[in-house]
Amino acid sequence: MAVRPIRIYGDPVLREKTRPVGDTTAALRLLAEDLVDTMFDAEGIGLAAPQVGEPVRMYVVNLGAIAPELFLDRRGPSLDGEPEHLVLVNPRVVKREGAQTGDEGCLSFPDLYEKVTRPEVVRIEATDLEGRPVEIEGSGLLARVLVHEYDHLEGVLFIDHLSKLRQQFLRGKLRKLKESGQAV
């Protein structure tokens, strides 16, 4: 178990196409553990594998950071007994409903918080590390984190959801981040 460096905007891995997870290997288990450690260390609500430099379809969510009423449905042995975190392998978004607009940040964009519109309700189907089905449906912050992390697997970053005008406004700040990201 280890905390890995979080890749910052500008690192090409954040835009890479991710590959589906095949059989669970020791390396994959280690990556999942490291994702969880890194997320908690950074006090994040979620973290996707590309953010630690691994372009594979897996992300983790800090369930303890989410209010219980935002969980609309949760199924699967890895969700039994109120776990502190959840590992989602090969996730698919099977429902997006409604809309919410609120402040959003990303561990790959230190100190940048922007208003982003997301679905109000999101449902994900995935598997856990043992290959067992996991289903989770949430609203509010939970919906937001579920699609934010899913986007990372598609090489999509939260700034992509901002208006062209807002992106223009942030150009200088993003350029600075990009330069720091590439320097790592």
Ligand SMILES: [Zn+2]
């Ligand atoms: Zn992010």
